[in-house]
């Protein structure tokens with residue numbers, strides 16, 4: 001690979017005698033990782049399935065390396081949202097930021113959702129996750145991944161952090177900033193990134209990072225934690241961004257990140273930060289800084305949405321009686337034709353560009369309720385009375401995922417189609433045939 005001379009000179013100065021090892025890492029092949037969705041199954045149950053030749057990623061409890069030839073994206077369990085494919089180093093920010101179920105979490109640069117799906121799983125369905133990305137196009141990919149993972153308690157949105165700051169002052173317990181950056185740590189994985197590298201880009205990213213950090217400082221509650229990560233080695237986007245931030249925001253302290261698994265210390269005075277180098281770990285380049293806002297404060301309560309009246313939910317309630325074993329509770333809200341179940345303590349999102357507010361259950365049209373793909377992915381087989389559960393070996397699984405009508409005797413009406421007990425999507429059964437309702441854009445190709 002041809003690297004720009006300014007870049008190699010800079011890396012030589014940064015790494016000193018380690019530089020030849022770093023260069024040699026380009027001759028090695030990259031690593032492939034997957035992260036288990038603990039919302040859907042335990043680590044123990046996942047491992048019992050012995051799906052691929054997996055070995056653990058040391059810094060992420062739910063992470064594994066797999067071999068490229070195994071192609072886990074071509075597996076029905078991938079369609080069931082049992083795991084997310086993620087570069088192993090990219091699992092580190094979500095693993096290091098401590099998340100407790102019930103917290104309010106913001107992932108401010110979230111698309112396509114690698115870290116949001118991780119944070120969402122760690123919330124275990126309790127609390128609130130706001131997954132935001134400034135790019136509306138990229139936020140669509142984020143939305144799909146959040147739905148695939150079956151995360152019920154998230155909001156997916158697309159706003160610049162400055163706009164969020166106006167609404168969410170002191171609101172969040174935890175914030176992740178996986179900042180836009182020059183991507184130097186990804187050169188081995190994505191060689192095309194080398195072409196867009198230049199000094200102006202570094203300066204542009206640094207300015208963006210500063211703005212994002214400032215907005216997030218305002219949105220964090222005193223006592224809350226913020227994790228800042230990049231996938232670059234550039235000091236100006238890492239330690240310099242953090243030291244400038246600490247200079248400006250005296251209300252923040254830098255917390256130490258343990259240096260195990262081959263993690264290196266930060267440059268200069270910011271030794272508490274962590275650097276991940278491809279010649280020291282099995283993964284690509286990353287930078288991590290963990291910050292805490294000093295003090296403590298009462299929870300900020302913001303005005304929420306007013307739920308719908310029961311009479312306006314009639315078609316859904318009928319569906320629920322017919323198809324579910326359980327009764328869903330909480331605040332139900334209709335936006336346009338879509339019915340949502342809102343996460344607890346979700347503030348009103350009026351005036352903000354939102355793609356999803358909570359768990360999208362389906363659409364209400366002409367007095368009829370039609371369940372959505374997100375509903376299927378977020379529900380458990382045990383909560384549904386009308387289920388068709390195929391075993392992995394059954395050829396109807398792939399046929400269903402391809403969008404075909406498949407034969408299966410059973411009670412007529414809406415049916416949740418599963419593989420080995422894990423929901424894949426909906427079908428409408430009539431006379432022993434499952435009319436396919438699998439989401440069009442999700443089909444097996």
Ligand SMILES: C[S@@+](CC[C@H](N)C(=O)[O-])C[C@H]1O[C@@H](n2cnc3c(N)ncnc32)[C@H](O)[C@@H]1O
Pocket residue numbers: 090108109110111112113114115116132133134135138159160161178179180181208212
């Ligand atoms: C490194 S990527 C995020 C990857 C993501 N966290 C994941 O794990 O899948 C950085 C993201 O920041 C977004 N971005 C760039 N500038 C932003 C800004 N000012 N505010 C919010 N997001 C921004 C980009 O669209 C991009 O998707």
